[in-house]
Amino acid sequence: MNAPGNSDGQGNGTAPASEGEPIVAFENVERRYDDVVAVGGVDCRVEKGSFVALVGASGSGKSTLLKTVNTLVTPSAGRVLFAGEDVTQMQQARLRRRIGYVFQGIGLFPHLRVGENIAIGPRLAAEPIADERIAELLELVELDPAMADRMPDELSGGQRQRVGVARALAGDPELLLMDEPFGALDPITRDALGEKVRELHDRLGLTTVMVTHDMAEALLLADRVLVMDGGAVVADEHPRALLSGAGGDTAQGLVSVPRRQAEKLAVLEESRAAE
Amino acid sequence: MNEIGEILLGLGDKFAAHVVLAASAIALGLVVALPLAVWASRSQTVARLSLGFASLVQTIPALALLALFFPILLSLRAVFGEDLPTLGFLPALLALALYALLPILRNAVTAQANLDPGVLEAADGVGMTGWQKLRLVEAPLSAPFIMAGIRTASVWTIGAATLATTIGQPSLGDPIFAGLQTQNWALVLAGCIASAGLAMVADALLSVVERGFANRNRLMYGIGALGVALGVGSALAYQMGGEDEDTIVIASKTFSEQYILARLIGDRLKEAGYEVSYRDGLGSAVVHNALASSSIDISIDYTGTIWTNQLKREDNPGREAMYSRIVEWEREENDIRVLGRLGFENAYAFAMLEGRAQQLGVTSLVDLAPIAPQLTVGGDPEFFERPDWEAVVDTYGLQFEEERSFSPTFMYNSLRSGAADVIGAYSSDGRILAERLTILDDPLEALPSYDAMIMLAPSVAGDKKLTRTLEPLIGAIDVEDMRRANFSVDREDEQKVSPDVAAERLSEQIGLSD
Numbered sequence: 001m002n003a004p005g006n007s008d009g010q011g012n013g014t015a016p017a018s019e020g021e022p023i024v025a026f027e028n029v030e031r032r033y034d035d036v037v038a039v040g041g042v043d044c045r046v047e048k049g050s051f052v053a054l055v056g057a058s059g060s061g062k063s064t065l066l067k068t069v070n071t072l073v074t075p076s077a078g079r080v081l082f083a084g085e086d087v088t089q090m091q092q093a094r095l096r097r098r099i100g101y102v103f104q105g106i107g108l109f110p111h112l113r114v115g116e117n118i119a120i121g122p123r124l125a126a127e128p129i130a131d132e133r134i135a136e137l138l139e140l141v142e143l144d145p146a147m148a149d150r151m152p153d154e155l156s157g158g159q160r161q162r163v164g165v166a167r168a169l170a171g172d173p174e175l176l177l178m179d180e181p182f183g184a185l186d187p188i189t190r191d192a193l194g195e196k197v198r199e200l201h202d203r204l205g206l207t208t209v210m211v212t213h214d215m216a217e218a219l220l221l222a223d224r225v226l227v228m229d230g231g232a233v234v235a236d237e238h239p240r241a242l243l244s245g246a247g248g249d250t251a252q253g254l255v256s257v258p259r260r261q262a263e264k265l266a267v268l269e270e271s272r273a274a275e
Numbered sequence: 276m277n278e279i280g281e282i283l284l285g286l287g288d289k290f291a292a293h294v295v296l297a298a299s300a301i302a303l304g305l306v307v308a309l310p311l312a313v314w315a316s317r318s319q320t321v322a323r324l325s326l327g328f329a330s331l332v333q334t335i336p337a338l339a340l341l342a343l344f345f346p347i348l349l350s351l352r353a354v355f356g357e358d359l360p361t362l363g364f365l366p367a368l369l370a371l372a373l374y375a376l377l378p379i380l381r382n383a384v385t386a387q388a389n390l391d392p393g394v395l396e397a398a399d400g401v402g403m404t405g406w407q408k409l410r411l412v413e414a415p416l417s418a419p420f421i422m423a424g425i426r427t428a429s430v431w432t433i434g435a436a437t438l439a440t441t442i443g444q445p446s447l448g449d450p451i452f453a454g455l456q457t458q459n460w461a462l463v464l465a466g467c468i469a470s471a472g473l474a475m476v477a478d479a480l481l482s483v484v485e486r487g488f489a490n491r492n493r494l495m496y497g498i499g500a501l502g503v504a505l506g507v508g509s510a511l512a513y514q515m516g517g518e519d520e521d522t523i524v525i526a527s528k529t530f531s532e533q534y535i536l537a538r539l540i541g542d543r544l545k546e547a548g549y550e551v552s553y554r555d556g557l558g559s560a561v562v563h564n565a566l567a568s569s570s571i572d573i574s575i576d577y578t579g580t581i582w583t584n585q586l587k588r589e590d591n592p593g594r595e596a597m598y599s600r601i602v603e604w605e606r607e608e609n610d611i612r613v614l615g616r617l618g619f620e621n622a623y624a625f626a627m628l629e630g631r632a633q634q635l636g637v638t639s640l641v642d643l644a645p646i647a648p649q650l651t652v653g654g655d656p657e658f659f660e661r662p663d664w665e666a667v668v669d670t671y672g673l674q675f676e677e678e679r680s681f682s683p684t685f686m687y688n689s690l691r692s693g694a695a696d697v698i699g700a701y702s703s704d705g706r707i708l709a710e711r712l713t714i715l716d717d718p719l720e721a722l723p724s725y726d727a728m729i730m731l732a733p734s735v736a737g738d739k740k741l742t743r744t745l746e747p748l749i750g751a752i753d754v755e756d757m758r759r760a761n762f763s764v765d766r767e768d769e770q771k772v773s774p775d776v777a778a779e780r781l782s783e784q785i786g787l788s789d
Contacts, residue, residue, distance in 0.1 A: 092402075
C-alpha cells in the first residue's frame with residue numbers, strides 16, 4: 001500500500017513533528033465565533049517541502065485553520081508565523097502574494113481571460129509575467145497553451161480548477177494552500193488532478209497544505225496527515241502509520257471508510273473471478 | 276404636422292438646456308450614488324439607510340420635489356450668501372439628481388450583493404488590496420448592472436426635467452406648459468416628441484454601453500460612451516454660444532394672458548434693440564421670487580395677488596391705496612420697480628348671461644342680494660375658499676340657494692346649460708366676450724382689485740432706455756382689449772391664433788404699432 005508520492009517524499013518514514021525548517025508555525029491558535037469555537041488551541045508546524053493534509057468531518061475547523069495562514073481568517077488568540085513572522089503583522093496583500101491559494105469555489109475572474117487570470121498575482125505585484133510563462137504554467141497543469149485567450153466560462157469544471165492551480169503557482173509561491181480543491185469535481189478528474197498536484201509538488205519543490213474531508217485522498221497524496229475534530233488536532237501521523245492503526249479513534253474512524261470500501265471491492269472482484 | 280416640424284426646429288435652445296440639465300443631474304447622481312454603493316456593500320446599516328432615503332425621495336412627486344428646493348435654497352442663503360440662486364438651474368439640478376439616485380444606487384447595491392463570493396475570496400486570496408479588488412473585480416463585474424440603473428435614471432430624469440420649467444429653468448417643458456395653457460396642442464406635442472425622442476436616444480446609446488460592458492466589448496461601450504459625450508458636449512457648446520448676459524428675460528405664468536403680454540413687451544424691447552428670451556409657465560409664487568433675485572427681468576403681476584401672497588394682507592384698502600402701498604413695499608423690500616398699471620384688471624367678477632341679467636333686472640351685486648336665495652352660484656374649485664368670496668358675501672349679504680364648483684371651462688358652460696345662474700368669472704377672460712356675459716357692478720368695492728402691473732427686477736429697474744420703451748404700455752390696455760386678445764388665443768375654432776399673433780394684434784389695437 002504505497003501512496004504514489006510517498007515512496008520517496010521528504011520526511012517520510014520518520015516522526016512527523018519538528019524536523020527541517022518550519023515555514024508555517026501555529027502557536028496555540030484559537031478562533032471563536034461568538035460562543036462557537038471553530039479552532040481551539042492548535043499548536044503545530046509545517047516544514048518546508050512537506051505535503052500536509054488537514055482531514056476532518058465538516059465543522060472540524062480544518063478550513064478555518066488553513067485560512068489563518070493567509071489571513072482570510074484572523075485568530076481570536078494565539079498566533080500564526082509564516083517564515084518566522086507573525087502573519088497579522090505582515091502587509092496583508094504582500095503576504096498573500098507569497099502564498100498560492102486554491103479552493104473549492106475556484107473563483108476565476110469571469111471578466112478576465114484565462115491568461116489574465118493566471119497572470120493576476122504577478123501583475124498586482126507589479127512584476128508582470130510574459131506570455132511564454134503563461135503558456136508554461138498552462139502546460140504544467142496539462143492544458144493547451146492556446147487556452148490563454150479563452151474566457152473562464154468556456155472551460156469545463158476540471159479545466160477551470162487546473163487554471164486555478166496554474167494561477168496559484170504563477171507567483172512562485174513559497175507555500176501552496178488548498179481548501180477542498182477537488183471537492184466539486186467528478187471522480188476521474190479529481191483523481192487525475194490530485195496526482196498532478198502531487199507531481200508538481202515534487203517537481204517544483206513546493207510546500208503544500210491541503211484541506212480535505214476525503215481520507216483516501218489525504219492518504220494517497222500527503223506525506224503527513226493532521227486529523228481535526230471539534231477544532232483540535234487529534235492525530236498527526238504519516239499515512240503509513242495511520243494505516244497501521246495509529247492516531248486514535250477519530251483518525252481510525254476516518255481511515256476505516258476507504259479501507260472497508262477497498263475490502264468490499266476486493267471481495268466483489270474475487271467473487272467475479274470465482275464465477 | 277408641418278407646424279409641429281417648425282416648432283421642433285425652433286426648440287434648439289430648450290433642447291440644449293434640457294440635455295445639459297439632465298446630463299448634469301445624472302452625473303451628480305452618479306457621483307453621489309457610486310461611493311455610497313461601495314460604502315453600502317461594506318456596511319448593512321449604510322445600505323439600509325441610503326436605500327431607504329432614496330426610496331423615500333422617490334415617493335415625493337417630481338413636481339413637489341422641484342418646488343421644495345426653493346425654500347431649502349432660500350434658507351441656505353444664510354450660509355452661502357445672497358448670491359445663491361434659488362430658482363433655475365441649481366434647484367432643478369439638485370432635485371433631479373436626487374431623483375436619479377435611487378435607480379443607480381439600487382442597481383449598484385444589488386450588483387455588489389450578488390457578486391460570486393468565490394470570486395471575492397479569490398480576489399483576497401491572490402493578494403488584492405481593497406482598492407484593487409474594487410477596481411479590478413467589483414467594478415467591472417457590477418458595471419453592466421450599474422449601467423442598467425443609469426439607463427433607468429436617464430429615462431426618468433429626461434422625463435422629469437420637463438417639470439423644471441415650473442421653477443424657471445428652461446427645458447423641453449417650456450413648449451409643453453405653454454401649449455397646455457394656450458391649448459396649442461402642436462406646441463405640447465412638439466415638446467413631448469422632443470423629450471421622448473431624447474429619452475429614447477439616450478436609452479439606446481446607454482444600452483450599447485451596457486451591452487459593451489456585459490460582453491466585455493471595448494469597442495461597443497466606447498462607441499456608446501462617445502455618442503453620449505458628443506450629445507452632451509454639443510448641447511453644452513450650443514448653450515455656451517447662446518447665452519448672453521444682456522438678454523432681457525421676460526416671465527409668464529401659466530395662462531394665456533401672461534403669454535400674450537410677455538410677447539407684447541418682448542416685441543417692443545426687440546424693436547428697441549434688446550435681446551429677449553421668455554421664461555414661460557412659471558408658478559405664481561416662483562415669479563415674484565425670481566424677479567426679486569433678478570433671475571428674470573420683467574414680469575406682469577396683479578395687485579390683489581401681491582397684496583395677499585407677498586404683503587400677507589387680508590384687508591381691502593381700496594384700489595388706489597392698495598396700488599400705491601404695493602409700489603412702495605416692492606421698492607423698499609425687494610428693490611423691485613413697479614413701472615405702472617397696464618389699465619385692466621384680471622379680478623374675480625360676478626357674471627351672468629346678458630339675457631338672464633336683463634330678465635331679472637340685475638346690473639350690480641346690490642340687485643343680486645334679494646333674489647340670490649333662488650339662484651345657484653358657480654365658481655372655480657378655490658373660489659369659495661378665497662377671501663374675495665367671503666368679502667362679497669359679507670358686504671352684500673348674499674345667500675345663494677346652492678354653491679357649485681366647476682373647472683374653469685365647465686364653469687362658463689354652466690351658465691348656458693342652466694347649471695348655474697351666476698358665476699365667479701375672471702374679469703379679463705375672453706369667454707366673457709364670447710359668451711356675452713354681463714359683469715355685475717361692485718359699487719361697495721367688496722372685491723379686491725387685481726390691476727395688472729409691469730414689474731421690473733432690480734437688474735433692469737434703473738435702465739432708462741428700457742423704461743422709456745415700456746412706458747407707452749402704461750394705461751394703454753383696457754379690459755375689452757385684453758378679453759379680445761385672450762379669446763383669440765383661448766378659442767378652439769379655426770380663428771384660434773398663437774400668443775405671438777395675439778400680441779401683434781393687441782399692439783395694433785392699442786395703437787402702438789402699425
